[in-house]
Amino acid sequence: MEEYDVITIGAGGAAYPAAFRLKRSGYSVLMIDKKGVMSGNCLAEGCVPSKAVIETVHTMTKMRHFENVYIDYGKIVDHKDEVQNIRYKQHDEELKEAGLTIIKGTARLIDENTVEVKTDTGSTRYRARSIIIASGSDTFVPKIPGSDLAWTSADLYKLNAKIRKLPRSIAIIGGGYIGMETASFMSLMGVKVTVIEMLERVFSNMDRSMVDKLLPLLPEMNIKTSSPVQSIEKHGDVYRVNFGQADDIKYVDVDAVLMAVGRVPVFPEGIEDLGIEHDRHGIKVNMAMQTNIKNIYATGDVNGITPLFHAAKRQSLVAANNIMANNVPTDYFDPLSVPFTVYTIPQMAYVGILPSQAEKMGIEYMEADYQIEKDSMAQINNEMYGEIRIFTDKRMKIIGGYVIGNDAGNVINEIALAVSKGLSLRDLAEMAHQHPMTFEGLDSAARKLY
Ligand code: ADP
Numbered sequence: 499m500e501e502y503d504v505i506t507i508g509a510g511g512a513a514y515p516a517a518f519r520l521k522r523s524g525y526s527v528l529m530i531d532k533k534g535v536m537s538g539n540c541l542a543e544g545c546v547p548s549k550a551v552i553e554t555v556h557t558m559t560k561m562r563h564f565e566n567v568y569i570d571y572g573k574i575v576d577h578k579d580e581v582q583n584i585r586y587k588q589h590d591e592e593l594k595e596a597g598l599t600i601i602k603g604t605a606r607l608i609d610e611n612t613v614e615v616k617t618d619t620g621s622t623r624y625r626a627r628s629i630i631i632a633s634g635s636d637t638f639v640p641k642i643p644g645s646d647l648a649w650t651s652a653d654l655y656k657l658n659a660k661i662r663k664l665p666r667s668i669a670i671i672g673g674g675y676i677g678m679e680t681a682s683f684m685s686l687m688g689v690k691v692t693v694i695e696m697l698e699r700v701f702s703n704m705d706r707s708m709v710d711k712l713l714p715l716l717p718e719m720n721i722k723t724s725s726p727v728q729s730i731e732k733h734g735d736v737y738r739v740n741f742g743q744a745d746d747i748k749y750v751d752v753d754a755v756l757m758a759v760g761r762v763p764v765f766p767e768g769i770e771d772l773g774i775e776h777d778r779h780g781i782k783v784n785m786a787m788q789t790n791i792k793n794i795y796a797t798g799d800v801n802g803i804t805p806l807f808h809a810a811k812r813q814s815l816v817a818a819n820n821i822m823a824n825n826v827p828t829d830y831f832d833p834l835s836v837p838f839t840v841y842t843i844p845q846m847a848y849v850g851i852l853p854s855q856a857e858k859m860g861i862e863y864m865e866a867d868y869q870i871e872k873d874s875m876a877q878i879n880n881e882m883y884g885e886i887r888i889f890t891d892k893r894m895k896i897i898g899g900y901v902i903g904n905d906a907g908n909v910i911n912e913i914a915l916a917v918s919k920g921l922s923l924r925d926l927a928e929m930a931h932q933h934p935m936t937f938e939g940l941d942s943a944a945r946k947l948y
Contacts, residue, residue: 503527505605530600536600547655552683572662628795667691675841677695696726737755780801785832841907847910
């Protein structure tokens with residue numbers, strides 16, 4: 499049986515950063531992935547292609563200050579495909595350069611050191627001293643009558659997507675970030691959008707005070723809350739989505755339906771027999787990324803902690819560092835300092851502890867804000883709305899913050915660094931942020947308390 503120091507199950511963002519680091523340090527590494535290519539769902543159907551579409555629409559929206567520009571959706575999809583192709587090629591070259599191999603197949607855990615890989619030609623077993631489970635997540639499709647009639651985000655964003663023309667109207671089931679990002683770009687492309695959310699508000703897992711600031715800034719869309727979808731029916735070319743409580747069913751007739759009710763972890767076979775602890779949200783790990791079996795790690799979406807590519811990458815490196823320390827934890831993942839950007843138009847980005855969580859934890863906090871209408875770069879971009887808000891504890895240590903509006907996804911990173919490194923508001927106040935950049939709002943906000 500072939501033996502390796504490390505095997506990764508999956509070759510997405512939770513696997514390959516570890517593989518590269520370990521290989522560079524002289525470890526033998528084998529990656530196994532069903533797709534047979536590096537970079538997982540982020541590039542296949544997630545963050546990269548969705549942003550290729552949304553950013554293009556965002557640019558178009560900025561142009562509309564001068565002229566009513568409209569870009570054909572087919573051209574936007576061509577651009578998305580091109581970006582995916584460029585990145586696949588780039589990753590292939592990086593893989594070759596690193597001398598790493600990916601086997602195209604499905605991995606199954608046999609014991610704590612053995613993995614069986616099923617390929618088109620048969621099954622082979624490999625041994626490894628450490629294993630990283632990085633098998634990611636998949637779109638969740640609930641068992642609602644007619645749910646197979648709906649698109650998922652993969653239909654929109656996969657390579658060579660067939661959807662190259664937008665419908666006149668769409669019902670988006672689910673008011674989480676995937677649903678709301680799609681809703682906002684489609685609305686700006688002229689689609690009549692209805693978002694149908696089961697819970698009492700959209701972005702239900704995010705801080706209410708922040709979300710309440712974003713909602714009035716979003717492009718026109720009809721949002722139905724407390725509205726569980728009961729069924730989807732097809733009548734000729736029209737889809738009817740029935741929603742609401744049993745005694746009060748309403749419906750909307752649309753040209754297309756998108757199911758965006760979340761993602762679920764994908765577990766490799768064998769975790770039950772091996773006794774690897776998990777529940778429906780993911781495989782249980784400590785912050786060194788170890789499962790209850792110390793030489794088996796679970797990184798990225800499969801552990802459900804922070805299902806984002808950049809969190810997966812950091813977790814992957816934590817696992818690599820701990821493998822290099824002979825499975826004795828020396829490096830830890832910090833979920834509180836992972837920034838999260840919602841790519842609606844405008845964007846909303848946040849990190850760390852926000853008011854609702856601070857209140858739950860009994861933390862007394864202070865806040866400093868900056869209104870983006872006053873920001874020079876926002877004025878240059880014609881995006882004069884939103885705000886930066888930074889939260890600190892009583893000793894002025896930054897515990898969290900959010901940014902809504904111009905360049906939010908970039909600006910949040912500095913607040914994340916402050917949270918991660920325990921910086922104080924004074925550190926931000928004393929920094930000479932560049933002008934004209936939305937970042938300068940950070941020291942303006944900080945100086946309100948200094
Ligand atoms: P993450 O961001 O956590 O890395 P992704 O979903 O991007 O997650 O990547 C996970 C990858 O793992 C996908 O490419 C998927 O095809 C692959 N995968 C999932 N289950 C298995 C398995 N049992 N064997 C091999 N590859 C798998």
